[in-house]
Amino acid sequence: MLLNLLPITRRLTGCWRRAVLMAPILLALGATTYSLDVAAQRDSIRNQGVSSGQAANIARNASGGKVLSVTPSGQYYQVRVLLDNGVVRTLYIERRTGRVSR
Numbered sequence: 306m307l308l309n310l311l312p313i314t315r316r317l318t319g320c321w322r323r324a325v326l327m328a329p330i331l332l333a334l335g336a337t338t339y340s341l342d343v344a345a346q347r348d349s350i351r352n353q354g355v356s357s358g359q360a361a362n363i364a365r366n367a368s369g370g371k372v373l374s375v376t377p378s379g380q381y382y383q384v385r386v387l388l389d390n391g392v393v394r395t396l397y398i399e400r401r402t403g404r405v406s407r
Contacts, residue, residue, distance in 0.1 A: 360384055360398040367405045368394060381406070 355363070360382035361372045370386040373393065377383075381397040388394055397406040 354401050355403045364396045
């Protein structure tokens, strides 16, 4: 891919040339950092379980709605979510694994 950019970079000067040449490297590093963060979060959930804040984030991502409340309930967090169409849905997030149930 870098070789394909070389004719373009000949026409660029200074910082623009460096930016074009460094972009693929920076994107690769960013993707690696993101995947490491996700892996660390999964390991944290496996070792410690899910906090109420993590349960809210999981419910928000699963439903696309606005989290109204998070209530601990036995093995689950009961998370009430307001959806875009105005419906309030209750999701159950397993405290140990973060798995979503409806």
